[in-house]
Amino acid sequence: MRGATHAKWAACAVTVALAATACGGGGDSGGGGDGSGIVGSSWGDPQNPLEPANTNEVQGGKVLDMIFRGLMRYDPKTGEAKNMVAEKIDTKDSQNFTVKIKDGWKFSNGEKITAKSFVDAWNYGAHLKNNQKNAYFFGYIEGYDKVHPEKGDASADTLSGLKVVDDTTFTVKLTQKFSTWPKTLGYPAFAPLPKAFYDDHDAWLAKPVGNGPYTVDSYAKGSKMSLRKWDGYTGEDKARNGGVDLKVYTDNNTAYTDLMAGNLDLVDDVPASQLKNAKNDLGDRYINTPAGIIQTLAFPFYDSKWSKAGMEKVRQGLSMAINREQITETIFQKTRTPATDWTSPVLGEAGGYKSGLCGDPCKYDADQAKKLIADGGGIPGGTLKITYNADTGSHKEWVDAVCNSINKALGNDKSCVGSPVGTFADFRSKASQQKLDGAWRAGWQMDYPLIQNFLQPLYYTDAPSNDGKWSDKKFDELVDKANAETDTGKAVSTFQDAEKVLAEQMAVIPLWYQNGSAGYSDKVSDVALNQFSVPVYNEIKVS
Amino acid sequence: MGRYVIRRLLQMIPVFFGATLLIFLMVNVMGDPIAGLCGDRKCDPATAEQLKKEFGLDKPVWQQYATYMGNVFTGDFGTAFNGQKVTELMSTAFPLTIRLTLVAIVFEIVIGISLGVVTGLRRGRPIDTVVLLLTLVVIAIPTFVTGLLLQLLLGVEWGVMKPSVSSEAPLNELIVPGLVLASVSLAYVTRLTRTSIAENRRADYVRTAIAKGLPRRRVITRHLLRNSLIPVVTFIGTDIGALMGGAIVTERIFNIHGVGFQLYQGILRQSTQTVVGFVTVLVLVFLVANLIVDLLYAVLDPRIRYA
Numbered sequence: 143m144r145g146a147t148h149a150k151w152a153a154c155a156v157t158v159a160l161a162a163t164a165c166g167g168g169g170d171s172g173g174g175g176d177g178s179g180i181v182g183s184s185w186g187d188p189q190n191p192l193e194p195a196n197t198n199e200v201q202g203g204k205v206l207d208m209i210f211r212g213l214m215r216y217d218p219k220t221g222e223a224k225n226m227v228a229e230k231i232d233t234k235d236s237q238n239f240t241v242k243i244k245d246g247w248k249f250s251n252g253e254k255i256t257a258k259s260f261v262d263a264w265n266y267g268a269h270l271k272n273n274q275k276n277a278y279f280f281g282y283i284e285g286y287d288k289v290h291p292e293k294g295d296a297s298a299d300t301l302s303g304l305k306v307v308d309d310t311t312f313t314v315k316l317t318q319k320f321s322t323w324p325k326t327l328g329y330p331a332f333a334p335l336p337k338a339f340y341d342d343h344d345a346w347l348a349k350p351v352g353n354g355p356y357t358v359d360s361y362a363k364g365s366k367m368s369l370r371k372w373d374g375y376t377g378e379d380k381a382r383n384g385g386v387d388l389k390v391y392t393d394n395n396t397a398y399t400d401l402m403a404g405n406l407d408l409v410d411d412v413p414a415s416q417l418k419n420a421k422n423d424l425g426d427r428y429i430n431t432p433a434g435i436i437q438t439l440a441f442p443f444y445d446s447k448w449s450k451a452g453m454e455k456v457r458q459g460l461s462m463a464i465n466r467e468q469i470t471e472t473i474f475q476k477t478r479t480p481a482t483d484w485t486s487p488v489l490g491e492a493g494g495y496k497s498g499l500c501g502d503p504c505k506y507d508a509d510q511a512k513k514l515i516a517d518g519g520g521i522p523g524g525t526l527k528i529t530y531n532a533d534t535g536s537h538k539e540w541v542d543a544v545c546n547s548i549n550k551a552l553g554n555d556k557s558c559v560g561s562p563v564g565t566f567a568d569f570r571s572k573a574s575q576q577k578l579d580g581a582w583r584a585g586w587q588m589d590y591p592l593i594q595n596f597l598q599p600l601y602y603t604d605a606p607s608n609d610g611k612w613s614d615k616k617f618d619e620l621v622d623k624a625n626a627e628t629d630t631g632k633a634v635s636t637f638q639d640a641e642k643v644l645a646e647q648m649a650v651i652p653l654w655y656q657n658g659s660a661g662y663s664d665k666v667s668d669v670a671l672n673q674f675s676v677p678v679y680n681e682i683k684v685s
Numbered sequence: 686m687g688r689y690v691i692r693r694l695l696q697m698i699p700v701f702f703g704a705t706l707l708i709f710l711m712v713n714v715m716g717d718p719i720a721g722l723c724g725d726r727k728c729d730p731a732t733a734e735q736l737k738k739e740f741g742l743d744k745p746v747w748q749q750y751a752t753y754m755g756n757v758f759t760g761d762f763g764t765a766f767n768g769q770k771v772t773e774l775m776s777t778a779f780p781l782t783i784r785l786t787l788v789a790i791v792f793e794i795v796i797g798i799s800l801g802v803v804t805g806l807r808r809g810r811p812i813d814t815v816v817l818l819l820t821l822v823v824i825a826i827p828t829f830v831t832g833l834l835l836q837l838l839l840g841v842e843w844g845v846m847k848p849s850v851s852s853e854a855p856l857n858e859l860i861v862p863g864l865v866l867a868s869v870s871l872a873y874v875t876r877l878t879r880t881s882i883a884e885n886r887r888a889d890y891v892r893t894a895i896a897k898g899l900p901r902r903r904v905i906t907r908h909l910l911r912n913s914l915i916p917v918v919t920f921i922g923t924d925i926g927a928l929m930g931g932a933i934v935t936e937r938i939f940n941i942h943g944v945g946f947q948l949y950q951g952i953l954r955q956s957t958q959t960v961v962g963f964v965t966v967l968v969l970v971f972l973v974a975n976l977i978v979d980l981l982y983a984v985l986d987p988r989i990r991y992a
Contacts, residue, residue: 190766
């Protein structure tokens with residue numbers, strides 16, 4: 143593609159004669175070799191306004207990761223939480239924390255970062271009137287129920303658990319013991335905000351100002367954001383390229399085509415239809431690495447048919463009837479890995495991932511599956527309905543494959559059917575209002591690489607994302623115990639004990655861990671995806 | 686003529702309200718849009734409540750519609766979920782789509798009508814058969830196939846053009862997408878013109894014109910073509926609206942952030958404000974295009990009178 147320059151110019155000459163078609167050179171993003179060193183990367187239109195506490199999806203998170211640095215940052219390789227702006231975070235009782243920040247950090251507009259930059263930003267993020275979708279991240283801090291009550295108006299403007307001690311120190315009081323809380327602070331919602339954010343909010347949204355290695359040069363909403371290296375950046379992870387141009391694509395297939403034609407340097411979401419060719423097209427420049435995403439099948443425990451005694455056998459049986467190996471290989475081209483626990487490999491052994499924790503119930507065994515389901519009294523209503531949204535992702539393909547696998551194992555064509563819902567919004571509203579019967583596709587993308595994040599928000603009694611309303615006293619107790627544990631190793635093993643309860647009860651069926659897939663041009667090097675499947679932009683080198 | 690225009694304009698009012706109300710109801714029955722905003726987790730109820738209030742989703746549908754229409758008449762089309770004003774989205778999307786549509790229409794007029802005239806005058810000859818076959822092929826192949834194929838061949842394999850259109854979308858980058866968008870209509874225009882020309886060629890007035898000894902060129906452009914264009918103009922007129930709204934496929938393939946893309950995003954995210962706003966404008970485009978077509982009849986055929 144790039145080698146064929148002569149042929150290209152000849153072709154151009156012909157075209158110009160026919161009609162004034164432009165001969166696209168290297169594209170406006172890079173120009174290759176002109177020394178600007180700009181990485182052209184694909185992007186999707188962020189769903190929400192770009193504010194730290196209001197961004198909950200990958201596309202917006204990508205930008206925040208470039209223009210913000212919080213107290214902690216997750217090592218892009220190991221996922222370990224390391225101090226960034228924080229000098230140290232101390233606690234004696236796992237409930238009261240003292241945060242000391244490093245001196246000398248600045249926002250790119252020159253404003254100094256102080257303890258107040260954090261406290262004000264967190265108070266803003268938690269306050270009900272600001273409509274921040276990540277407000278619940280501040281839920282562990284004392285006073286959250288006053289600032290963000292479940293009903294009615296806020297009765298306080300600031301979180302009582304936050305106190306500024308001096309310019310570089312503030313204290314945090316939590317409502318419960320939570321030993322690993324400091325490790326959650328790498329999440330973008332906890333980023334500091336400059337005064338400009340509150341003074342002129344609209345102007346800030348039009349051109350966000352942060353404290354990360356990049357600054358926003360220009361932002362045309364819905365089409366392109368140009369980020370440039372910030373020379374005044376004080377952190378150690380300085381950008382190794384001149385900047386990044388994020389281009390919104392209407393379709394990731396087009397982005398992939400642009401990569402093949404040499405108009406784009408990086409595509410961080412290889413379309414499913416191209417997975418088969420990606421290895422051939424790109425060779426070493428195709429990345430397929432684990433991300434902190436797990437996909438599961440959830441059940442309606444609010445429906446007595448599914449929660450009655452003995453049903454755990456049916457759920458285990460269904461799990462055993464799914465041939466995960468085959469589905470991940472044929473449908474996902476190995477961009478998914480069969481799941482054997484409820485976390486993700488990106489946590490690492492020390493972080494709580496334990497291969498095989500689920501044991502036999504997660505292994506394919508058609509005969510045993512049939513027996514277990516019969517023992518448990520059979521599938522309620524005789525047919526398992528799996529609901530999914532048909533608008534995005536290739537959910538139809540795998541749901542049909544899962545159903546096929548179950549039908550084959552049980553020897554009955556009517557054991558399982560897929561049930562599509564038109565849009566994601568409709569699907570989510572049905573799931574969160576407990577209007578689904580039968581099973582549905584569920585998924586979890588971690589907020590921070592902690593085992594706690596894979597368990598508590600999903601399976602704790604009445605937890606915010608416990609859509610199936612599963613509840614187990616033993617599980618809850620173990621999670622509470624793990625959170626109170628000051629020793630990280632002990633906390634992790636207690637969480638794993640809680641996970642074993644999930645295995646006994648088969649609260650949800652783990653299906654597979656999702657990988658991040660990306661491809662890049664030969665113009666750039668040192669490209670990697672972090673645990674959130676976001677490219678580590680500041681490491682990328684442009685040749 | 687004046688009375689006719691006024692009557693037509695008045696007729697537009699019920700059509701306009703009916704169409705917008707239908708769209709409004711359709712988007713609303715799709716369920717709760719806020720639920721999709723929080724990703725795979727449940728929105729925390731207090732924030733969801735606040736958001737609903739902000740977007741006016743907590744009120745009954747008829748009230749939402751009334752407020753919405755009230756705002757539309759003051760030029761306020763509301764706010765999309767990503768915090769952008771819908772008017773802002775429109776101001777970036779419509780110029781792109783209009784440009785794309787213009788390119789497509791120009792192709793339809795220039796290529797479609799010329800081919801139609803040529804084949805109509807040479808009915809039954811080899812060229813006629815070839816063009817007929819070609820148009821049949823074009824009509825039979827779906828747009829996304831032609832689009833993807835051209836993109837792959839011209840953009841990746843031969844490197845003649847960029848596979849995607851940049852955000853500024855200059856005219857030269859729109860030539861291929863415009864051709865793809867126009868392709869099916871172009872085939873219809875060719876066939877319509879051909880039939881119409883072939884029919885009128887044997888009409889009395891054409892024979893008279895030839896008998897008067899007028900030059901062949903004048904007979905064709907002034908007498909034959911002008912009368913034959915009436916059905917073609919009707920088709921192209923209604924096609925303007927169809928092209929603008931139906932550009933979704935072409936816009937997606939060539940990465941054009943126009944009306945089709947915004948509508949698609951709006952529907953996926955169930956953003957009522959975006960969808961209704963864009964459709965409202967499209968309805969207006971349809972209505973105005975139809976009016977213009979009707980008025981053009983008189984220009985083409987002076988015998989047509991309006992009352």
